[in-house]
Amino acid sequence: MEPLDCITFAKANSFIVYSKMKILVFILTLFSCCIQLFAQTYDERIARAMDAIEKDSLFLAEQLLKDALNDDPANMNNSLLLSNLGTIQRRMGKNKDALESYTLALNKTPHSIKMLLNRASLYLEMDYLSKAYGDYCSVIDLDPENVEALQFRAYIYIRQRQYNDARNDYHTLLETEPGNRTARIGMVMANQKDKRFREALEELNRMITDYPQDASLLKARAELEVDMNSMDLALLDLENAAKMTPNDPDIYVMCGEIYLAQGKKREAYVAFEKAIELGIPRPQLQDKLKASKK
DSSP states (O other), X not given: OOHHHHHHHHHHHHHHHHHHXXXXXXXXXXXXXXXXXXXXXXXXXXXXXXXXXHTTOXXXXXXXXXXXXXXXXXXXXXXXXXXXXXXXXXXXXXXXXXXHHHHHHHXXXXXXXXXXXXXXXXXXXXXXXXXXXXXHHXXXXXXXXXXXXXXXXXHXXXXXXXHHHHHHHHHHHHHHOTTOHHHHHHHHHHHHHTTOHHHHHHHHHHHHHHOTTOHHHHHHHHHHHHHTTOHHHHHHHHHHHHHHOTTOHHHHHHHHHHHHHTXXXXXXXXXXXXXXXXXXXXXXXXXXXXXXXX
């Protein structure tokens, strides 16, 4: 090769190497920018989703969270994102999707009490009692005095007629929070359904003393008195409840049913008509109205 050709070749080779280096630098720069853009996209989509939730734009929020999860499926924050996604889907009425999101979240963080409670409450809403029960038991294993889990597990026990188990959970709650109103009412309910009427009545009497202006407690005692065949006492409680909440149609339905049981058809008819006047649809009471006219 002639010297000139060698020089030309060297220059050409140098140019190729230089060009390759420029291309490599460009690629690395582009890759770096893509990484930054990728990270920003994940965070920005989450921020936009939170903003959409505040504006009640749930469809947009759902899509943004899904996009963020697809952007970075290995991100350590994804369990929280999945839990939030489940809550959004639940608000949208997409319960099956919400269950899937909660379950995926729990697959990543199986000991999250908040996520277990979220899924349990949705199971309960969908009437999947055994699955809700399992999640509430998991919460109680992690936190034996968790109020929400104890309350709802006791409720499930009542639904399943396991009244002793229900009483045990309510007792645990009342040891921790003696004034827990839900637990006190739950104990009354468990005893009433278990036909332990005297114990139920004693607790209701104490609650009415503690909350003398609560008409719902008088209605509850009236229901118990009906079970105890104390119809006149039940009517007296309902009369007092009506003075506190005169626009409650359920009070008059209860009165009408008691009057029917006593054979007082005219009084029953008047009570049912009053309930209709206060908002109960007439077709709902049609059979009771017919019975009170016979």
